[in-house]
Amino acid sequence: MSALLDVQDVHTFIGQFHILEGVSLRVEEGQITALLGRNGAGKTTTLRTIMGMTPPARGAIFFDGRPIHGLPTYEVAQLGIGYVPDYRAIFRHLTVEENLHLAERRKGDLKRKADFIYHLFPDLARLRHLKGGQLSGGQQQMLAIARVLVPDNRLLLIDEPTEGLAPVLVEQLVEAIRQLREQTTVLLVEQNFAVARHLADTFVIVDDGRTVCQGTMEELANDPATVHRYLGVAVGGEA
């Protein structure tokens, strides 16, 4: 089976530092794949490398069978990959609705998607006339995710969406991401193993800039030694 996203032995430098030293992963269409690993393992750099923000010096990246390594970020985005970085990438001085409007790739995108987005995030519907900066941290994260749902993206790269959120908001966000599975494919960086385990079909672990293992989430949940070794947590626990 050919994967929607196929990252093959990617090496990435930031300045003189060799940050990724062999990352490989596959994301199958219609699935949620968790990208896991300790702090500093190279998860964010992997997403940025896919987006062409820190282009790979070696290796290959295929999206829907087409090579995308070497493409500028805007072209990668135009092919249908949405990126939600680990900071809340919203316009604080614009309203919720204006934030969504600016996320359009084609005229009419928001009109087509508004019902779906506001159903997924009822808070955003209620607060659509408030400014981004007036939202809570959790609502800002919802808006950041909502923005990549406006255009027709086939793959979403989401970096640590639940970080720093109160448990009740984590629950809301988890439910929303779970519902996204029916619409799109997700590569999700998630530090909370309980959340990753609940959401993801498959996983890949990076450690020290390298892929160390990949498989189904069920296999990982049944392998406490691997979870402990690379993630430093117990399978059942939160941290």
Ligand SMILES: Nc1ncnc2c1ncn2[C@@H]1O[C@H](COP(=O)(O)OP(=O)(O)O)[C@@H](O)[C@H]1O
């Ligand atoms: N701009 C940078 N300059 C130098 N080193 C960096 C830079 N960005 C990230 N790194 C280093 O690259 C490694 C991987 O970082 P990152 O991809 O952010 O890890 P993760 O997202 O898994 O926590 C870390 O050791 C980090 O210190």
Ligand SMILES: [Mg+2]
């Ligand atoms: Mg990171």
